[in-house]
Amino acid sequence: MARPKEFEVNEVLDKAIQLFWAQGYEKTSMQELVDFMGIHRRSIYDTFGDKHALFMKSLERYEAKQTQKINFMVERQKSVKELIRAMFESTLRNEGEPLGCFIVNSGVELGVLDPEVAHLVEESYSKTEELLAKLILEGQQTGEIKTNLEPKAISHYLMNAWLGLRTLVKTRTDQQKLTDIIDTTLAILD
Structure with a gap:
């Protein structure tokens, strides 16, 4: 008879996210995962599979949590421009x-080497670009955003800028510089 799990799956998966996020896939060993997640190696294999499967489940959970966070922001914001700004500023906190x-970290580290990671990253980016295009169109319809902008092209531009910001924030501590980048990027909508 199998023993019941002595841990909550999402809690230990959140710990795996933190470790993979901080160190990357290649630099994270199974022993570090065992220690950091606080469960036995056998439990990791039985619940999640091998290290790669655990990594993919971690990426999927992170992406789902980010989508939930953005959806919450969408529900709370009244202004499209304020919402897009809040999305960018969430990168700073x-x-x-x-x-x-x-x-982004996973795409940079493994995107060329791992088709499964590349696919998940590309899907995530595409979903965000679709949301941005929808928001831009909505902002144009309410008169908040210039109508001479092509929503899909601007969504690509904003996504590229946001990806850059999410990379730059790892090495830049000058918050004013990061805020200036956001201001300059979003000025295209005025």
């Missing part, structure tokens, strides 16, 4: 999390 973005 890490609130106890590693710097940057786990999806």
